[in-house]
Amino acid sequence: MRYDPRRSHVPRLFIRVALLGTALFVLLSTWSPSVHRVAAQGQDVQLGTLRGRVVDAETGEPLPRARLRLTACGMTAVADDAGVFVFAGVPVGATTLIASAPGYRNYTQNIQIFGGDQTLDVLLEPARLIPPERVLEREGPTRGTASSRTGFQLIGGYALVAMDQWNEFIDWYNDYAKMVASTAADEDYDTSRIPAESIDAGFSGEANLTLDGQPFFVAMGVRYLKPNDSEASLSISTDGLRRSYTTAHEYGYWQLPDGTYTYGWRDTYADDFVSGSEDMSMGISQQALGPVVQAGLRLGEGGVRVRLSWGIGYYWLSASTQNSTAYSWSHMADYYYCYYDHYGNYRGSEYAYWDAWDDTYSYSEAFDGSAQALGYERSVGVTVSMGTSASLDLGVGYQMLRFEDVSWTDRKTGEDQTDYITDADGDPFVFDFSGLRARVGLAFLF
Incomplete structure (x- = not known):
């Protein structure tokens, strides 16, 4: 039977929707602003970015050269002169962030990494008169610091x-x-x-x-x-x-x-x-x-x-x-x-x-x-x-x-x-x- 476009618009509309969906699928597969996919043992792993600042919990002053570590992946970072740190390409999932600086108490926080950019400010408490401790272990049950x-x-x-x-x-x-x-x-x-x-x-x-x-x-x-x-x-x-x-x-x-x-x-x-x-x-x-x-x-x-x-x-x-x-x-x-x-x-x-x-x-x-x-x-x-x-x-x-x-x-x-x-x-x-x-x-x- 011969197609007469004047008699029905349904086939034409279907063709247009199909072409638009195909183009959108190709675009999303080749570009994402914050999510990367990498091949790992035959499967894709999502990565994210964690950034923030390390500051004094009382004064709000930045703490340059503070050291940070993510325990799950073992990644480390050092804060710059403004106290800013960046972890890029962090695997999505649960991890623990550990931060330290001279004269301050160690900071530990459990966090969840999602695909995309995340921001987290780290507040370190001053060590006061009781500075970070070094454990002294001796034979027997006695333990002191x-x-x-x-x-x-x-x-x-x-x-x-x-x-x-x-x-x-x-x-x-x-x-x-x-x-x-x-x-x-x-x-x-x-x-x-x-x-x-x-x-x-x-x-x-x-x-x-x-x-x-x-x-x-x-x-x-x-x-x-x-x-x-x-x-x-x-x-x-x-x-x-x-x-x-x-x-x-x-x-x-x-x-x-x-x-x-x-x-x-x-x-x-x-x-x-x-x-x-x-x-x-x-x-x-x-x-x-x-x-x-x-x-x-x-x-x-x-x-x-x-x-x-x-x-x-x-x-x-x-x-x-x-x-x-x-x-x-x-x-x-x-x-x-x-x-x-x-x-x-x-x-x-x-x-x-x-x-x-x-x-x-x-x-x-x-x-x-x-x-x-x-x-x-x-x-x-x-x-x-x-x-x-x-x-x-x-x-x-x-x-x-x-x-x-x-x-x-x-x-x-x-x-x-x-x-x-x-x-x-x-x-x-x-x-x-x-x-x-x-x-x-x-x-x-x-």
Whole structure:
């Protein structure tokens, strides 16, 4: 039968669709923007591309020369100066991406490679004070790890220390001043207690380690302790103070004011009118220096961690005192006799004589003291990371340091005065640095 195109359009449309489908099949078989096919043992394998950047997880700064590896295919890459990396021709399927950089924790992530381009940003956490670890294996079941970095720390502190014994001596000054001034015509006295506080500074080398996964640190260094220098002073002045006292108590045969005689007692009394002033002062200075060993733990993860520490030190004490007294008094005294018989009965009194004199005196003395003692401390605080190589330590603790066997010498003569320097009760002085201590430390690792 003859085909008449005017009678039907179906065969023509079919031919056009077939030609268009054939052309599209050829085009898709010869070109794809992101999928490649390669022959592998008689079958096709799809490949994809993985690209991205390696950056600091906190600051977002790129990490050049970071190393990356895909475990499934063994492909490796190194990030450029902008932190960019590219894996091209990666077989499609599951794999694990591992990334590392100096000063950062290792990064591991399971990913799926699809045909085409994929983008993945890798964020590396700073290693802080616990750097990447190197496993140390020994015979037996014990296993530990050791840090590959050490550093040093600058330490400063402020302490409330025990100064009770010195302050008891100052209280004795106060009591003396009040006793004298209570009978003076013009009162003027002033004393002050030694402030119970001190400052210290130190330097130490520090090693950060781990044991069975628990990070800890060991530090060795020196520390300098310096309580505040203090002075207690006392000043008394008076004008016309009347002081009555007995100057003699004698037994004998006396003529009484009425002309009779008796065996008995005669007491001589003086009414002393005093004018003048008296000044006393006592100063103290002390300091200690010694090597210190510390050990402790840092607990937690991230930028802020808890810090526990224990320490011991051996300190040398250096102390000095400066004491001075100066007074100038003018005396005018009237003397009286009072008579008593053998049985203690009062028999009369009479005026004896009048006298006047000046009493002026001044002296000063200085002593140097030295001692050695063990000191202990324990503290708790926090460690705040300031980057990959520095951290700030803040803490509070308790220190125990007592110097009991202090040797004293006279600064002028060089003579031993250990038995002479005592407190108000006659006991040797004890330098007690025990008390609460706040500390701040700045650690650097390399």
